[in-house]
Amino acid sequence: MDSSNAYSSSEIKSGFFVLVALVLLLVLTFVVGGYFKKGANEWKVQFGYLSGLSDSAPVYYAGREVGKVDSIQILRGQARPVLVTIKVSQDAFVRKDSVAYIDTLGMMGEKFIEISVGSKDAPPMEAGKVIEGVDPIPMHVLIRKMNLLADEVAKMTESLNPLLKTVNDVVGGNKEEISKTLGNFHEVSANLRDMTADLKLHPWRMVRKGS
Numbered sequence: 640m641d642s643s644n645a646y647s648s649s650e651i652k653s654g655f656f657v658l659v660a661l662v663l664l665l666v667l668t669f670v671v672g673g674y675f676k677k678g679a680n681e682w683k684v685q686f687g688y689l690s691g692l693s694d695s696a697p698v699y700y701a702g703r704e705v706g707k708v709d710s711i712q713i714l715r716g717q718a719r720p721v722l723v724t725i726k727v728s729q730d731a732f733v734r735k736d737s738v739a740y741i742d743t744l745g746m747m748g749e750k751f752i753e754i755s756v757g758s759k760d761a762p763p764m765e766a767g768k769v770i771e772g773v774d775p776i777p778m779h780v781l782i783r784k785m786n787l788l789a790d791e792v793a794k795m796t797e798s799l800n801p802l803l804k805t806v807n808d809v810v811g812g813n814k815e816e817i818s819k820t821l822g823n824f825h826e827v828s829a830n831l832r833d834m835t836a837d838l839k840l841h842p843w844r845m846v847r848k849g850s
Contacts, residue, residue: 687719700731
């Protein structure tokens with residue numbers, strides 16, 4: 640046998656592993672795309688801001704993955720210029736009042752689209768229509784709002800300082816009178832409590848005093 644036509648054991652093993660890898664890749668492709676086995680519907684989702692959403696990002700419905708982002712298109716001259724095309728399994732019952740959110744998946748921070756279930760009595764949305772998208776809040780906007788809130792709290796604290804000082808001065812200069820007033824209040828409360836308890840035990844006394 641010509642040695643040039645023979646395959647070494649290492650070459651055979653390499654070829655076998657390549658074949659197994661191809662088979663696993665095909666199986667994984669069918670498993671991942673299993674939600675399309677009944678067919679898929681296509682919808683559009685319009686956003687003004689994507690927060691890092693990418694092509695082929697997963698689409699969830701009621702917390703379950705039902706599809707993928709098919710394409711992302713930028714529309715010129717639009718107030719909300721991002722149009723996302725999604726392909727979703729027919730298992731997802733999208734209604735006319737369903738909306739789409741962009742959320743973050745797990746610790747890795749992968750972005751995905753979540754489609755809300757919508758209200759029970761809302762009619763179904765026809766495939767191909769545009770689902771209203773809810774824009775995520777950009778991080779720089781959150782930081783700016785937090786800074787504005789901190790400034791407002793600081794201003795409020797500064798404006799309250801004179802009032803707190805006045806209250807402290809009033810309390811500090813009238814501690815004795817306040818203590819006496821509180822003592823009188825406790826005494827009156829105790830008398831009313833004793834009177835109420837006595838009337839509960841002897842209700843006729845109220846009638847006798849009223850006559």
